[in-house]
Amino acid sequence: SVLAANQLDVIMWTRGEDQATEINNKHTNQRFLPDAELSPRIQATTDMAKAVEGASAVLIVAPSSAMRSVAHQLKAHYKPEMLIIHATKGFETESLNRMSTVISEELECEEGRVVVLSGPSHAEEVVKRCPTTVVVASLDKASAEAAQGLFMNAYFRVYTNRDMIGVELAGAFKNIIALGAGMSDGLNFGDNAKAALLTRGLAEITRIGVEMGANPLTFSGLAGIGDLVVTATSQHSRNWRAGSLLGKGQKLDDVLNSMGMVVEGIRTTQAAHFISQKYGVQMPIADQLYHVLFQERQPRDAVEALMGRDPKTEMEVMTLETWEQWHS
Ligand SMILES: NC(=O)C1=CN([C@@H]2O[C@H](COP(=O)(O)OP(=O)(O)OC[C@H]3O[C@@H](n4cnc5c(N)ncnc54)[C@H](O)[C@@H]3O)[C@@H](O)[C@H]2O)C=CC1
């Protein structure tokens, strides 16, 4: 919708013929974005070749679980001059790879050809042209600036960031904390508990992010605290909603069936469990969520375990100076 508002012709690839017909004829997408009016500049097709033929830019926003298969299908139509942008927030759970790695592997292109777009941006509000700010990051400055030029407009402000790793990691990991915040709300634990989860959650995802090569400051930016706040507090957030239902005592399968849309934080919690072991970095909140989601621990017991941890100092995160030394 943002690209169409910028007078660009947009062709969406969908898997369902009915969905393509609805978008083309009624300019709506009731199943995924109810009540939104889409621009007639947005056309849809189930034929990926038609969707990307002659495209100067391709935006991939498949759920993380489908990213490899979608990128694999794109390979047959990919041209090196295409700008590849993705807005998916998650990991490949088998390899623990970031999305840009999965895409570049499948397209057999340099990771620098890929741009990530992230930040606090629920689709329900963007489509209504509510003021929104996001960040685009790439290893290649010119690619990030090209993406910025495509999306930027009066209601959609786009910043660039050099730290692609940090932007991807922050966007993925914040969903775990948003799930936890929802769970806390579902348990009626109040505002103190939620503030604690967001703050210590940010410390936790920054700690692992830095170990994986991210700039700690990225976690204070739009992809970090910005997206964490929106995902942990917005009525639109699927991760918050799923967490809240779990906190109220619903079973994971029932929650997922009732959502009907992807809840990335579930798979990301699973990935974080292995990432934390791989890097030898403690992720206490993610670890407790892992037990609740996959090992039937009661949410109340998880909170008790978090509150009963050994006494700690608050600031353990690497400083920007150390990060720069480490990367030089
Ligand atoms: N909805 C939002 O406001 C935002 C979503 N995101 C991210 O975008 C990604 C996608 O989320 P949504 O579009 O919201 O999810 P959704 O559940 O609303 O839609 C997912 C879409 O992917 C399609 N899909 C599912 N499996 C597929 C497969 N195997 N192959 C091809 N297509 C498949 C579905 O048919 C559907 O059209 C997630 O990583 C999410 O974190 C990022 C920013 C905002």
Ligand SMILES: O=C(CO)COP(=O)(O)O
């Ligand atoms: O990342 C998002 C908004 O920026 C979407 O969050 P949810 O998947 O929780 O709705």
